[in-house]
Amino acid sequence: MPKLLLQTTIEAEPDDWSIRRFSRLRALLCGLRQGDGRPAFDVVARDRTPRGRPDPVLSHLGESDVDQLWLFAADTGDGLTPEDCAGIEAFRRRGGALMLTRDHMDLGFSPCAMGGVGAAHQAHADLYELKPTHHCVGYAGDPGVLWPNYHSGANGDYQRVSAVGSIHPVMLDRHSPTGVIQYLPAHPHEGAVSAPPGDGSSRVVMQGMSSLTGQRFNLAVAFERSATGGRAIAQSSFHHFSDYNWDPAAGCPSFVRDLPGDGLARFPEAMRATRQYMRNLAFWLAG
DSSP states (O other): OOEEEEEESSOOOTTTTOGGGGHHHHHHHHTOBOTTSSBSOEEEEEOOOOTTSOOTTGGGGGGSSOOEEEEEOOSSSOSSOHHHHHHHHHHHHTTOEEEEEOOSTTTTOGGGGSSTTGGGEEOSSSSOOSOGGGOSOSOTTOTTOOSSOBOOOOTTSEEEOEEOSSOOGGGBOTTSTTSBOOEEEOOSSBOEEOOOTTOTTEEEEEEEEOTTTOOEEEEEEEEOOBTTBOOEEEESOGGGTOHHHHOGGGOOOTTOOSOOOOHHHHOHHHHHHHHHHHHHHHHHHTO
16 A cells, blocks of 8 residues: 655644644545545644654655655744655655645745755746746735735635646546536745756646736646656645645634635535545545
8 A cells, every 4th residue: 555644844832834724634535545445545644753863764764665645844944854855856766656735925035945845846036937927925914925915805714716728637626517626725925936947857736826916826737757856846835735624623823813714614615625635635646
């Protein structure tokens, strides 16, 4: 059975975006089945060990039996050591699949130091977004939050998404009227992802639109398996995956100030599409 690791770049801090705040995603992935009814994945979920020294799992991931890594970067720049980054890069070189997501501005900045999927994420401090016209504040609710930052809606609401180019497998949805994924959870502070220049294995597969400016922005970049690594997805925000964004009643860290919405609760089709997208990710990454 393929092993799927759900992993954060922070310690098990109760008042932060630790792995316990992704419990609904874990339950969904644990419930996936193969054609014969057996569980599709052996799902393991963990936070990193204390920062400042290599994490014993991430730094040796290339030598592990893990098949997929879903990495939720919620640190402020110190979540991964050079050894951790090297371990993740070795993991992908040997064919391991990676879903990497962070958030706005510099939140979850540490994976940006990695090549490939890390280079698909743009942060304010170093790897500015490729389009200069997007270098603007996308949300006036907090003047301290600079670009990249896109407001796709309130936490607990949904956003309309669209496929880019030829329909990628992660976007397929046979229960949708259009045949593709149409909705994902919204978030007031989406980050930025782009296909790294010169990387022919990558392309943008999904976009959203700022609810405030009308600016279109990338939500997901897919990397096909190549000589340099296994399949991968760079996703614009870990809030697409969190309990709080699926259901605000699940609670959030005390530092969250944005008022939540209830769009997902009022429109079940958006939550169904979200679950379908998670299934698509897991099975596509599995090859």
